[in-house]
Amino acid sequence: MTVLITGGAGFIGQHLAARLSERGVAVTALDTLDEQVHSDPEASKRRFPGEVVVADVADPASFAHFDDAGITAVVHLAAETGTSQSMYEQEHYRRVNVGGTVNAVEAAHRWGVPIVALSSRAVYGEGDPVKATTEDTPHRPLSVYGETKSEGETAAIEALRGEVPLTIIRPQNVIGPGQALHNPYTGVLSAFLAKLKAHEPLTVYGTGEQTRDFVHVKDLAALIDWALFTPIADESNVRILNCGSGVRITLNDLARFAVAASPDGPVEITHIEVKRAGDIDHALADITRLKELGAPVPQWQPADAVRDFIQASWNDEGADPSVWDKALDELAERGLLEGDK
Numbered sequence: 001m002t003v004l005i006t007g008g009a010g011f012i013g014q015h016l017a018a019r020l021s022e023r024g025v026a027v028t029a030l031d032t033l034d035e036q037v038h039s040d041p042e043a044s045k046r047r048f049p050g051e052v053v054v055a056d057v058a059d060p061a062s063f064a065h066f067d068d069a070g071i072t073a074v075v076h077l078a079a080e081t082g083t084s085q086s087m088y089e090q091e092h093y094r095r096v097n098v099g100g101t102v103n104a105v106e107a108a109h110r111w112g113v114p115i116v117a118l119s120s121r122a123v124y125g126e127g128d129p130v131k132a133t134t135e136d137t138p139h140r141p142l143s144v145y146g147e148t149k150s151e152g153e154t155a156a157i158e159a160l161r162g163e164v165p166l167t168i169i170r171p172q173n174v175i176g177p178g179q180a181l182h183n184p185y186t187g188v189l190s191a192f193l194a195k196l197k198a199h200e201p202l203t204v205y206g207t208g209e210q211t212r213d214f215v216h217v218k219d220l221a222a223l224i225d226w227a228l229f230t231p232i233a234d235e236s237n238v239r240i241l242n243c244g245s246g247v248r249i250t251l252n253d254l255a256r257f258a259v260a261a262s263p264d265g266p267v268e269i270t271h272i273e274v275k276r277a278g279d280i281d282h283a284l285a286d287i288t289r290l291k292e293l294g295a296p297v298p299q300w301q302p303a304d305a306v307r308d309f310i311q312a313s314w315n316d317e318g319a320d321p322s323v324w325d326k327a328l329d330e331l332a333e334r335g336l337l338e339g340d341k
C-alpha cells in the first residue's frame with residue numbers, strides 16, 4: 001500500500017507522511033518544492049519519509065509518472081494558499097488549484113483508488129459572527145483563492161461521478177510546527193513569531209476583533225488518515241468535511257496567546273487600520289458532522305496549539321519581520337489594501 005501525497009513536502013504533508021509511515025504505510029510525494037514555501041528545498045526533501053518526485057500538479061504528465069507505481073490512495077494537498085496574493089496572481093492560482101485538482105482526481109480515477117482532496121473554508125466566504133458554518137452552507141467565496149477551491153471541488157465531483165471514493169476536507173486556519181516561516185503572504189502566526197523573536201510589537205490588522213478557528217496540524221493529519229481508511233457510507237461516494245477546532249478566538253486573543261508563549265518575554269500588541277483584499281472578518285467550523293460520522297475530533301485547544309507552534313519554531317531560522325510590512329506595501333501599491341498603514 002502506497003499513498004501518493006501531492007504537496008507532500010509541505011507543512012501538512014510532512015505531518016501526514018510522518019503519521020502514516022510510523023504505522024508502516026508507504027508514502028511518496030509529488031511536490032514542486034516552491035521557494036516561496038521551502039527556504040531549504042533539499043532539507044524538506046530529506047525530511048519526507050519516502051520518495052519526493054519534483055513535479056508540478058498542474059501538468060497531467062506529473063501524474064503519468066506514477067502510472068505503474070502501485071499507488072493505493074491519493075491525498076491532494078498541493079495548492080497555492082495566499083488569500084491576498086491570489087487577488088493579483090489569478091491565472092497562476094487557477095492553474096495550480098483548479099487544474100491541479102482535476103489532474104489529481106483524474107489520476108485517482110485512472111488508478112481506481114480513493115482520493116482525499118483538501119479544499120478550504122474559504123469556499124464559504126464571509127462567516128457568521130455568532131453561528132458556526134456547516135458543510136451545507138452555500139459557496140460564496142470572497143477571494144480568488146476561495147473561488148479556485150470552490151471550482152476545484154465541483155470539478156472533482158464531476159470528474160469522478162462517484163466512481164471512486166472522494167473525501168473533500170475544508171480546513172480552517174491550520175497551525176503548528178513546520179508551517180512556512182518565510183511566506184509573507186499568508187500565516188498571521190508566522191508573522192507574530194518573527195516579531196516576537198525580534199522583540200518588536202505584534203501588528204494586528206484592524207480592530208483585532210475578527211475571529212478565526214485555529215486548528216492544530218496534527219488534528220488535520222488525524223482526520224485525513226481517518227478519511228483515507230474509512231469507507232464512505234453515502235451512495236454518492238462523496239464526503240465533505242469541515243476541519244476546525246470548533247472554538248472561535250479573536251485575533252487579539254491569538255496575539256495574547258502568542259505573547260504568553262514567548263520564551264523571550266512580552267512585547268506590545270499594536271493595531272493598524274488596514275484590511276487586505278479578500279480578508280474575511282469571521283470564521284468558525286461547525287464540526288457536528290465529524291462527530292456524527294465517528295471521525296476524530298480535534299484534540300488541541302487554540303492556546304495550546306499556539307504555544308506548541310511558538311515554542312517548537314523558536315530556534316528555526318525565520319524571515320526578517322520586515323517582510324510582512326513589505327507585503328502590505330506591495331498590496332497597497334496594487335490597490336488591494338483598504339485603510340492606512
Ligand code: UD1
Pocket residue numbers: 081082083120121122171172173174185186187188189191192203204205206210212251276279280283324
Ligand atoms: C487562512 C489560510 C488559507 C486558508 C484560510 C481558511 C494560512 C496561512 N492561510 O487565510 O490558506 O484556506 O485561512 O480560512 O493559514 N493578520 C494580522 N497581522 C499580520 C498578518 C495577518 O492581523 O501580521 C490578519 C489578517 O488580516 C487576517 C488574519 O490575520 O485577518 C488571518 O490571516 P492569515 O493568517 O493570512 O490567514 P487567512 O487569511 O485567514
